Amino acid sequence: MSDKTPDATFHTTKLQDILHLWHKAVPPHNLTVLLLCETHNPTPLRHGQFDGPSGFPVAKETSRALDEDSNISLRNDAPDEIYRTDAVSATALPFDSSILTRAPHLIRRVQSSRLPPQVVRPATDAVYYRAQVKGHTLMCWMQNPALAGDQAISPWNRFEQLAEWGWTGPQGSNPIRINYSEERDPAMRRLVGSRPRTGMVGQVEHKTTPAHAPVTLDGKTYQYPATMAEYQNIFYPKDGVILAYYNFGPDYFINGLLRHWNSSTMLKPELSRLSDIWWLLWTKICSLSETDPRDLRYIIQKSVINESTQTVLARVLQHWWPAEPEISQGRAPKWPGKLVTRDMAGFDALLGTENIWGVPYLLVQRCAVLGRREVKGIRVYNPDPRTTYYEVNMVVEIGDVEVRVTDV
Structure with a gap:
């Protein structure tokens, strides 16, 4: 060679x-x-x-x-x-x-x-405050979606819009297929059983020449080339669960991986947010399985390695459980882990992390169908504490908005 x-x-x-x-x-x-x-x-x-x-x-x-x-x-x-x-x-x-x-x-x-077991340092004040402000804003929006203004409405409501913007299944195939895999994760076993037969894989890729035509803005023509992005999630409509499995959006590839990318002549697809991808696949799969999309109860972020998210989580965990061995090292403990609820300090910061904020966005933008919904709690745990490589799973629980004393 x-x-x-x-x-x-x-x-x-x-x-x-x-x-x-x-x-x-x-x-x-x-x-x-x-x-x-x-x-x-x-x-x-x-x-x-x-x-x-x-x-x-x-x-x-x-x-x-x-x-x-x-x-x-x-x-x-x-x-x-x-x-x-x-x-x-x-x-x-x-x-x-x-x-x-x-x-x-x-x-x-x-x-x-x-390597020795990974130690996660708690977030700096700047990182934590930024997540806290975003999370608090999202909490207010979930209580009253009208506060979100234009962001309270998404223009993406038809499943066909995925194909219009170049999103297809693997190698151009159908993006929806039956999930035959066994669930070994303890949270998933509890929610859907060890061998679910109601799960559907929703996988879209942006890897082929998109159908969307070039656009001219201010006299300049822009193309919409493939970004190599991929979103793969598993949907359990009868159980009300979305498992976020493998999600790498256009920005991840555009910001460094696509060496040919020219921002002066190229644009990413307008339909690209994970919350919109979730919704279009969720509603389509619910329709196919004759279930109600309003039954959505949990969204699980699997294998989170985002540095910012992990540091914010470490700070929250060390605030509440500083003496526990794993938490003292900045890591979530094994299942059942720890549950951070809406009334606990640090919940707003977790809600504002990069791996979680897509959930409240979905709830705010889809309130016309879902009704007023909010995040009730976030359970975090280490799926495999035996390894030095640290990942954390985050189970986001969804429920109806409750009227509180401070709201009236």
Whole structure:
């Protein structure tokens, strides 16, 4: 294989090989990594083919190795930016098209295999205050959606609008399919059972040439190219549950990953917010299953690694339970974790974090259908405290707005 080859493809069955791909490919920008299941027939691992750690598609052997292989090491000169791996605050990863870019949890989990348990520092006053102000505003809006003004109404109400703005299922397929996977997470087991048969996967990608025509603004023409964004969620209409599984929006890719992106001639799709994607898929799936969309009770954010969200959460947890071992290190404890309710200090800050605020936005903008709804509580827990790699699951409980003494 020549070092001058612009698009290098590596077939490997050894996890250690993956760790050194950064140092073997020149240039590294179009690197494709194919993970194999100890087979003699090299086959790309398709998205969703296996349930790996954090919901990413990793082969069973590789999934085990990520947690158990004590020989994994990483060269000291590995780029620091690979730690930035979530959909909201991430900086650019060094590879444009590899599975390491498409599944960034894989990198961080590999890196953490020989690190001491992760310590999460509580949010600074500036970060905490910013989340608190946003959360308090959203609490007021949920109580009275009219206070949100123009933001109280979303223009996206038809399922067909997804396709109009270039959102399709995988490789142009139907974005809705039956979910056959087993639920191992304790929160999901409690809400929908271990082997649900009522779940539907709603997966939309913005990876093909969009149907939306160019637009001219102030005499300048803008294109709407594919952004490589992907939203994958699992919907349980009969149980009133949305599981936020894998969500990387256009901004995540535009801000660094798409090297060809030119903001002077290109625009992201106007339909791009997760709250709108949730609603269009939720209402369509409810219609197919003959259930009422007003029965929405829980939205679960799975495997949150957003740095800002984690630091705000650490500060809230340490305020209420400072003596508990895991919390003293800034980490949520294992299931059942901790429940932060509306009347507790720090609830507004959690509501204003980047992984949660989409829920109140949805409730405010869809109050014409849902009625006046609000977030009642947020339960947080570490799904796998045995690993040094820290993720947190956040269960957002939804209920009707109650009239309080302070409201009258």
